[in-house]
Amino acid sequence: MPGTVVVRNGKIAEARAGRSRVDGVRNIDVGKLVVMPGVVDVHVHVNEPGRTEWEGFATAGRAAVAGGVTTTVVMPLNCSPVATSVEALNGEVRAAEGVCACDFGFWGGVVPGNVGELKKLWDAGVLGFKCFTVHSGIDEFPNVTRSDLEEAMPMIASLRGGRAVLLAHAEDPGAIEAARGRSGLDGEPRDYRKYLASRPPESELRAIQMMVEMCRATGCRTHIVHVSSGDSLPVIAKAKQALTGFSAETCPHYLAFAAEEIKDGATEFKCAPPIREMWHREALWRGLKDGVLDLVASDHSPAPAELKSLKEGNLAKAWGGIAGLQVQLPAVWSGAHARGCSLADIARWMCEAPAKLAGIEDQKGKIAPGMDADLLVLDPDAEWTVRGGELEHRHKATPYDGRSVRGVVHATFVRGKQVFSSGKVAFGAGLDGERAFAKEASGRWVKRSRA
Numbered sequence: 001m002p003g004t005v006v007v008r009n010g011k012i013a014e015a016r017a018g019r020s021r022v023d024g025v026r027n028i029d030v031g032k033l034v035v036m037p038g039v040v041d042v043h044v045h046v047n048e049p050g051r052t053e054w055e056g057f058a059t060a061g062r063a064a065v066a067g068g069v070t071t072t073v074v075m076p077l078n079c080s081p082v083a084t085s086v087e088a089l090n091g092e093v094r095a096a097e098g099v100c101a102c103d104f105g106f107w108g109g110v111v112p113g114n115v116g117e118l119k120k121l122w123d124a125g126v127l128g129f130k131c132f133t134v135h136s137g138i139d140e141f142p143n144v145t146r147s148d149l150e151e152a153m154p155m156i157a158s159l160r161g162g163r164a165v166l167l168a169h170a171e172d173p174g175a176i177e178a179a180r181g182r183s184g185l186d187g188e189p190r191d192y193r194k195y196l197a198s199r200p201p202e203s204e205l206r207a208i209q210m211m212v213e214m215c216r217a218t219g220c221r222t223h224i225v226h227v228s229s230g231d232s233l234p235v236i237a238k239a240k241q242a243l244t245g246f247s248a249e250t251c252p253h254y255l256a257f258a259a260e261e262i263k264d265g266a267t268e269f270k271c272a273p274p275i276r277e278m279w280h281r282e283a284l285w286r287g288l289k290d291g292v293l294d295l296v297a298s299d300h301s302p303a304p305a306e307l308k309s310l311k312e313g314n315l316a317k318a319w320g321g322i323a324g325l326q327v328q329l330p331a332v333w334s335g336a337h338a339r340g341c342s343l344a345d346i347a348r349w350m351c352e353a354p355a356k357l358a359g360i361e362d363q364k365g366k367i368a369p370g371m372d373a374d375l376l377v378l379d380p381d382a383e384w385t386v387r388g389g390e391l392e393h394r395h396k397a398t399p400y401d402g403r404s405v406r407g408v409v410h411a412t413f414v415r416g417k418q419v420f421s422s423g424k425v426a427f428g429a430g431l432d433g434e435r436a437f438a439k440e441a442s443g444r445w446v447k448r449s450r451a
């Protein structure tokens with residue numbers, strides 16, 4: 001549909017149907033390309049300060065804008081110290097300011113014993129909270145138990161009339177411990193089938209059931225991150241019918257890959273919960289289409305080659321995390337297009353719904369008057385092959401390497417300013433001519449507006 005977006009002072013002033021010239025501003029004609037709201041990625045691990053050798057705001061910010069992501073909301077556990085206090089949050093903000101090319105917000109951490117910090121974190125500007133029901137992989141960020149949640153969730157529910165949300169990594173530690181013994185993974189740590197057996201669907205299901213019960217009991221808004229299993233969907237669907245404050249996401253890698261295609265020792269595919277068999281993938285697509293799953297977020301979490309055990313291919317030891325920040329839009333769009341979904345669906349799952357989860361839907365995630373002019377220019381039909389070595393994030397190992405995808409991001413704008421150009425099309429926007437990033441990293445800290 002031809003349209004015109006008018007941008008003034010970094011905000012969308014007007015969005016109208018039809019191609020028209022506007023006086024008093026620079027006119028950019030993108031021809032047949034698509035203008036979309038910038039992607040809002042609510043699940044990103046940046047690791048800075050403290051673990052910058054894994055990933056940092058400079059590299060993650062460039063990867064984001066090169067992939068059409070204009071806002072990232074950063075997880076609290078990979079920076080050091082972990083973001084379970086205002087002091088640590090401030091450290092993250094200092095690390096990002098002047099360094100990150102896209103806008104950034106933060107989730108605060110919920111760990112045993114920090115309930116006294118939650119209101120302070122909220123007042124300091126976190127967009128909500130994150131907890132793990134199973135070991136997080138980071139010893140300083142221990143998981144919560146039901147009794148910890150009984151303390152934390154009523155506190156979160158009391159913040160700003162119940163609008164604060166708790167995100168949960170839902171896997172059950174007891175189920176995982178039992179499965180790990182049975183799986184045989186420790187004897188054959190390169191065997192992907194054994195890794196899969198060590199984190200079974202029941203474990204996710206059991207933890208989600210606990211979160212549903214806790215949501216009902218406390219009235220705390222609850223969001224399940226990275227749903228990987230088709231078995232979890234009926235429980236989520238039922239919870240969403242009964243409870244207003246319940247939502248769930250899945251990730252590009254669960255939608256793009258299937259266990260049947262993963263070779264033994266391929267630790268670049270390791271994440272937790274794991275990428276499961278094909279039928280789970282198709283169930284997750286149906287979940288998105290039916291609205292059982294609200295949104296897609298990258299769970300971008302790269303690590304250095306040794307920690308990823310790239311040489312040995314040890315799936316028991318390797319860090320669980322997938323580098324997908326830059327390729328998530330084409331990865332999801334490829335699968336969506338093949339299943340008869342539209343770019344409007346993509347905008348709902350990757351822009352509008354994530355902004356709503358983070359409570360920033362009055363600023364981000366939509367092309368509408370008054371919103372930040374966070375925009376991307378996409379060629380939705382162009383196909384290309386991902387080369388891990390050409391991606392912007394710090395460590396290049398990614399399961400997307402060698403994969404053909406659909407959709408090329410040609411330009412990205414954050415609050416009206418062009419921050420990325422593919423160099424492949426010239427439409428007189430400012431960074432044309434070669435592949436380029438804006439010289440200054442002008443990403444800003446995104447907080448809830450006071451209204």
Ligand SMILES: [Zn+2]
Pocket residue numbers: 043045075299301
């Ligand atoms: Zn994560």
